[in-house]
Amino acid sequence: MSLNFNPLYRQVREHLVGRMRSGDWNAGEPLPAEIELAKELGVSQGTVRKAIDSLVTENLVVRRQGRGTYVATHEEPVAQFRFLRMRPNIGEPVQPESQILSVESCYPTEGVAGLLGVDLVQACLLIKRVLSFEGRPVVLDEIWLPPQQFEGLTQELLQNYKGPLYGLFESQFKVRMIRCEERLTARQASEEQARILNVAASTALLIVERVSFGYEEKPMEVRIGSCVTEGFHYLNFLS
């Protein structure tokens, strides 16, 4: 009969996730040693290992042999391209430069409100920016954020921060992005988009609509990217 049989290692996993959520261990900080956790929780080291294994495959933590297990962060080099999939057609992946166009408080469109799970009458933060690869504008982003979690976010803060936005979110606002859903379509550039991206008005753009999640099931960001795909592409691996 036994429904809801929950294996020990999964309970341990949930326990560890809870402590990361609650701030016991922040991004970049080490977890206690496996043997310590095992003693503390009254289980074997193997069970703790299996729990941590699953956290590793979900990119919640990183193992470093001989040193320890650390809460994953978007700042470390290996994570730089985790959510950034635009690549030049030839040559190595390159880090883009970000130019913030505007930061405003703004009522969401119906579509955005639905995706973000907020009311239409609740103003959201709207960031507009351009990502440039080697001086060439490639991505025009509209980034919508729920205002509660991101109080104090200013244009200066954004413009002065180097590195991926999610690094800023996790260090300044305790919002760690874990996973995203992206919907990709193609659409002709509007006149404004064409001007900003420096392409002809009718150019076909790749539209990337992203909804991002933290530890919770509630969306924490909606991002609409309009991408030039002359000389660049969106790279995806299937398995």
Added chain:
Amino acid sequence: MSLNFNPLYRQVREHLVGRMRSGDWNAGEPLPAEIELAKELGVSQGTVRKAIDSLVTENLVVRRQGRGTYVATHEEPVAQFRFLRMRPNIGEPVQPESQILSVESCYPTEGVAGLLGVDLVQACLLIKRVLSFEGRPVVLDEIWLPPQQFEGLTQELLQNYKGPLYGLFESQFKVRMIRCEERLTARQASEEQARILNVAASTALLIVERVSFGYEEKPMEVRIGSCVTEGFHYLNFLS
């Protein structure tokens, strides 16, 4: 000093992959029980389990509790949407109908030859088809195949086969696709594409360039899909 230290479980893994490649166990067939394999290879069951774990995460095999471990196949329902990412904007994922437009022997373009790793002077198989979702044409595919592995592939065979192409490839030609690299761009529809897909001539299309691999490192297929994204999108999960 010990470089190239290769753990036992990885050796076991390679052994198992080799036996799948060589046809010892074909798609859909069961592997010997873990305990059997352990005895046979002179290792513990735990080591076999760890090897099989990695095969499971790579979708090479499927575990079924109480029954056994089976070589994964593209025929099983769970695999239907593994490599097919186009979804209707509203409602559930749907299986497309495939209409074969042509099957010809054809010299590859420079780009395709490079991706497939074949000579420009070697004729390849070129399949053109349309995928329709609920009667509406959405994807126009150009599928390039190296001719050696696909002798005997005809339009009749393709048209009569229901289900994903990769199911046919694995059952008829012993070619199992394991992983793909996709490069996505946006481009205006050509007149011919617009006619076939029943859209206006200047419509922006989502272009999906896919290179597929089997057990070997050699590409086994190049596929160029031109997708209508009015009412449909390409779905991707990042983590």
Added chain:
DNA sequence: AAGTGGTCTAGACCACTTT
């Protein structure tokens, strides 16, 4: 009842990093 994968334990030893 028998056979399969799934969980859990305890302990040994190895590889790597830091002190």
Added chain:
DNA sequence: AAGTGGTCTAGACCACTTC
């Protein structure tokens, strides 16, 4: 040398499927 994660073993028992 001490501490960490990484590998490997042997054995017990549980959950699920088939006979």
